[in-house]
Amino acid sequence: MNARAMSTKGVLRPGHVQIRALDMDTMVKHYRDNLGLLEMDKDDSGRVYFKGWDEFDKFSVVIRPADEAGMDFMAFKVNGEECLKQLEKDLTTHGVALEQLPAGELKGCGRRVRFTAPTGHVFELYADKEQVGNGIPENNPDCCPDELKGMKAMRFDHCLLYGDDLDGTVELFREVLGFNLAEQVTDGDVQVAAFLTVSNKAHDVAFIRHAEKGKLHHISFFMESWESLLHAADLISRRNITHDIGPTRHGLTRGTTIYFFDPSGNRNETYAGGSTYYPDSPVMNWDADQLGKAIFYHDRELNERFLSVLT
Amino acid sequence: MLHQIHLTHKKIQYPCSEETNLLKAMSQSGKAGIPRGCAEGGCGICKIKIEAGEFRTGKMSRSKVSLEEEKAGILLACRVFPLSDLKVSILEHNKPEQPF
Numbered sequence: 001m002n003a004r005a006m007s008t009k010g011v012l013r014p015g016h017v018q019i020r021a022l023d024m025d026t027m028v029k030h031y032r033d034n035l036g037l038l039e040m041d042k043d044d045s046g047r048v049y050f051k052g053w054d055e056f057d058k059f060s061v062v063i064r065p066a067d068e069a070g071m072d073f074m075a076f077k078v079n080g081e082e083c084l085k086q087l088e089k090d091l092t093t094h095g096v097a098l099e100q101l102p103a104g105e106l107k108g109c110g111r112r113v114r115f116t117a118p119t120g121h122v123f124e125l126y127a128d129k130e131q132v133g134n135g136i137p138e139n140n141p142d143c144c145p146d147e148l149k150g151m152k153a154m155r156f157d158h159c160l161l162y163g164d165d166l167d168g169t170v171e172l173f174r175e176v177l178g179f180n181l182a183e184q185v186t187d188g189d190v191q192v193a194a195f196l197t198v199s200n201k202a203h204d205v206a207f208i209r210h211a212e213k214g215k216l217h218h219i220s221f222f223m224e225s226w227e228s229l230l231h232a233a234d235l236i237s238r239r240n241i242t243h244d245i246g247p248t249r250h251g252l253t254r255g256t257t258i259y260f261f262d263p264s265g266n267r268n269e270t271y272a273g274g275s276t277y278y279p280d281s282p283v284m285n286w287d288a289d290q291l292g293k294a295i296f297y298h299d300r301e302l303n304e305r306f307l308s309v310l311t
Numbered sequence: 312m313l314h315q316i317h318l319t320h321k322k323i324q325y326p327c328s329e330e331t332n333l334l335k336a337m338s339q340s341g342k343a344g345i346p347r348g349c350a351e352g353g354c355g356i357c358k359i360k361i362e363a364g365e366f367r368t369g370k371m372s373r374s375k376v377s378l379e380e381e382k383a384g385i386l387l388a389c390r391v392f393p394l395s396d397l398k399v400s401i402l403e404h405n406k407p408e409q410p411f
Contacts (some may be wrong), residue, residue, distance in 0.1 A: 068353075296389070304346070
């Protein structure tokens with residue numbers, strides 16, 4: 001691999017997320033037929049693997065049968081085995097306990113290094129995953145493949161996670177994993193939200209300070225345009241998908257958005273646009289007393305679910 | 312078949328078919344009283360206690376409704392379907408403290 005990471009530590013991008021399903025049949029139908037992800041594989045433990053059509057690696061979303069909702073873990077792909085080894089050393093030096101997952105534990109994925117962040121969320125790093133392509137040729141590529149389903153989500157984009165020790169997790173991501181702080185919400189000296197990036201995107205993962213550990217706010221999928229969000233909104237109504245809010249715009253990241261829920265109650269987002277981050281960009285700050293506008297730019301107030309409905 | 316759902320804490324009632332969950336029927340009839348979260352059995356915001364009546368349930372997140380609670384009729388409104396008229400009360404939710 002000869003990818004070039006924007007992170008100085010070699011973390012490339014979000015790689016996959018594993019989500020818990022109360023009912024596999026409805027969840028598979030939702031992610032395949034509503035979001036339009038491609039069903040790629042399944043394994044002996046009952047997990048089903050998906051990817052967005054424009055992703056090259058074999059999978060980015062894994063659904064696992066479980067008796068509670070929520071996220072098992074989120075993983076980042078790193079720039080090769082040497083980089084993974086260095087990050088293992090750096091995490092250990094930082095006092096982070098590591099767990100090793102062998103190659104093939106997730107089908108098509110190389111070895112993974114797993115750890116728990118101070119906010120209680122489980123993260124993984126890996127260097128290799130089988131590449132299957134995005135369905136269009138690499139030479140003279142067309143714009144998109146034929147016969148995509150539902151919302152035609154292009155890729156798994158980011159997660160917003162809620163947890164208690166925001167300071168500890170932000171320090172770990174910035175100091176050890178090389179993430180940059182693109183945007184934040186502050187209440188005086190207290191940081192209440194941190195939007196972190198290893199790329200040109202406004203966020204590859206974001207955190208909000210919250211009393212409980214390890215909560216999932218949403219899993220986000222990237223869409224091409226505002227128009228594709230309106231198409232998704234029509235589909236949400238036509239198929240009676242449980243809706244939360246939108247289409248609207250976020251103040252934070254300037255991205256356009258719809259929030260809705262999967263059949264296990266995990267919040268999904270379809271997201272388009274968003275500001276561009278460069279390593280020399282200043283940190284965009286929102287004051288906590290402007291939180292309504294920061295989250296829902298048009299309504300300028302939070303709906304009752306934004307801070308309390310989590311899995 | 313329609314059954315009447317009595318929300319004892321609000322002293323209101325609304326109709327609900329055997330194929331519709333208590334949360335959806337409430338909003339369809341323009342009533343309020345049970346908070347709506349994910350409406351898919353995952354987040355636990357719509358937790359209620361069935362005080363009287365017959366019902367069936369769908370799958371709920373075990374981290375939100377324990378086996379003991381389920382046996383005691385403490386359930387998520389989005390996953391309860393009536394088989395008779397029901398008396399329903401709202402519980403104090405485990406809503407987290409807002410840090411800001």
